[in-house]
Amino acid sequence: MHLLEKKIVQGLLPKRQAYSHKGDYGRVLLIGGNEQMGGAIILAASATVASGAGLVTVATHSCNHAALHARLPEAMVLDIKDQAQLMAALQATDVVVVGPGLGRTGADLLLLSTICSSLTAEQSLIIDGDAITLLAENPLPQSKAFTVYTPHEKEWERLSGLPIDKQTVKNNQASQEQLNSVIVLKKHLTEIYFPQDVWQNQSGTAAMATGGMGDTLAGMLGGFLAQMHNKKSAILAAVFLHSHISDLIAETSYVTLPSEIIKRIPKAMKEFESTLEVVL
Numbered sequence: 397m398h399l400l401e402k403k404i405v406q407g408l409l410p411k412r413q414a415y416s417h418k419g420d421y422g423r424v425l426l427i428g429g430n431e432q433m434g435g436a437i438i439l440a441a442s443a444t445v446a447s448g449a450g451l452v453t454v455a456t457h458s459c460n461h462a463a464l465h466a467r468l469p470e471a472m473v474l475d476i477k478d479q480a481q482l483m484a485a486l487q488a489t490d491v492v493v494v495g496p497g498l499g500r501t502g503a504d505l506l507l508l509s510t511i512c513s514s515l516t517a518e519q520s521l522i523i524d525g526d527a528i529t530l531l532a533e534n535p536l537p538q539s540k541a542f543t544v545y546t547p548h549e550k551e552w553e554r555l556s557g558l559p560i561d562k563q564t565v566k567n568n569q570a571s572q573e574q575l576n577s578v579i580v581l582k583k584h585l586t587e588i589y590f591p592q593d594v595w596q597n598q599s600g601t602a603a604m605a606t607g608g609m610g611d612t613l614a615g616m617l618g619g620f621l622a623q624m625h626n627k628k629s630a631i632l633a634a635v636f637l638h639s640h641i642s643d644l645i646a647e648t649s650y651v652t653l654p655s656e657i658i659k660r661i662p663k664a665m666k667e668f669e670s671t672l673e674v675v676l
């Protein structure tokens with residue numbers, strides 16, 4: 397197992413070219429947030445915007461629109477129930493993040509099925525939160541998109557069938573192969589399962605154990621994948637930086653709130669940029 401530490405991430409983020417524009421930094425569509433959990437998709441989208449994605453759109457329940465506009469004017473908003481608008485947005489995007497605060501109704505499952513079947517191999521799909529639980533309970537044909545699941549241990553138990561005490565590296569690798577996707581298994585010392593190798597994050601502490609923290613990571617992953625050509629570098633950098641920022645705040649704070657982490661993403665990214673592309 398490879399250790400994901402600061403020296404690995406140093407230089408992974410490409411320095412921006414002078415002659416570039418927002419279209420060069422990717423389009424991300426985030427889907428989630430029902431009547432009870434608008435906060436989850438607002439946090440995720442805020443993390444995507446702070447990570448530097450070129451254009452961010454959020455499909456969420458209409459009751460969240462005013463809050464989202466007020467908190468995050470950088471994002472565009474559409475009604476999660478508007479099929480026509482959603483289909484157009486799915487076709488136009490580079491990355492989809494689905495699941496934060498989505499809910500687990502039949503309509504949510506139908507939506508998930510539409511998303512999985514309509515994406516192409518050129519797009520990326522991050523499946524988080526309720527979307528993982530829905531897929532665990534109702535398996536669907538695999539999407540053609542490059543797919544990343546971001547389960548916590550219980551969500552991974554539901555998806556892989558492995559009880560938490562059986563989630564060994566060997567067992568997890570076997571499940572990752574079956575799912576044919578990247579798995580970010582979130583916990584203390586988060587593990588990342590790629591087809592070729594496994595990484596263990598060395599940043600992060602229990603100061604992160606608060607609601608919305610995983611939603612924030614899902615949004616960061618969307619933002620990093622939208623901008624970086626090397627998908628593996630994007631995933632490793634997002635996982636490390638999410639927890640690294642928390643570690644910096646935790647030097648003087650007992651808990652590290654998702655909103656505080658989000659505010660510090662651009663500054664933290666700056667420290668890790670390089671003109672030379674590092675390939676892992």
Ligand SMILES: NC(=O)C1=CN([C@@H]2O[C@H](COP(=O)(O)OP(=O)(O)OC[C@H]3O[C@@H](n4cnc5c(N)ncnc54)[C@H](OP(=O)(O)O)[C@@H]3O)[C@@H](O)[C@H]2O)[C@@H](O)CC1
Pocket residue numbers: 432433434435436437495496497498499524525526527529548549550551582583607608609610611
């Ligand atoms: N502000 C908002 O809008 C927020 C909205 N949110 C949205 O809520 C939706 C549901 O997501 P969820 O994670 O809260 O619930 P669920 O899938 O039932 O899992 C919890 C169960 O798993 C167990 N468990 C075991 N190991 C674990 C581990 N390492 N990490 C975590 N849990 C672990 C745990 O055990 P227990 O706590 O009982 O000991 C419990 O039995 C999702 O869409 C998410 O985006 C949240 O982000 C909060 C802020």
Ligand SMILES: Nc1ncnc2c1ncn2[C@@H]1O[C@H](COP(=O)(O)OP(=O)(O)O)[C@@H](O)[C@H]1O
Pocket residue numbers: 525547548582583584585586599600601602603604605606607608609610611612613
């Ligand atoms: N004790 C801990 N040590 C390190 N990281 C933690 C700890 N507890 C939680 N985290 C991190 O917080 C996030 C929690 O994700 P998740 O449970 O999906 O949150 P939510 O769904 O509430 O947004 C993960 O990135 C996880 O690694």
Ligand SMILES: [Mg+2]
Pocket residue numbers: 524525548610611
């Ligand atoms: Mg979660």
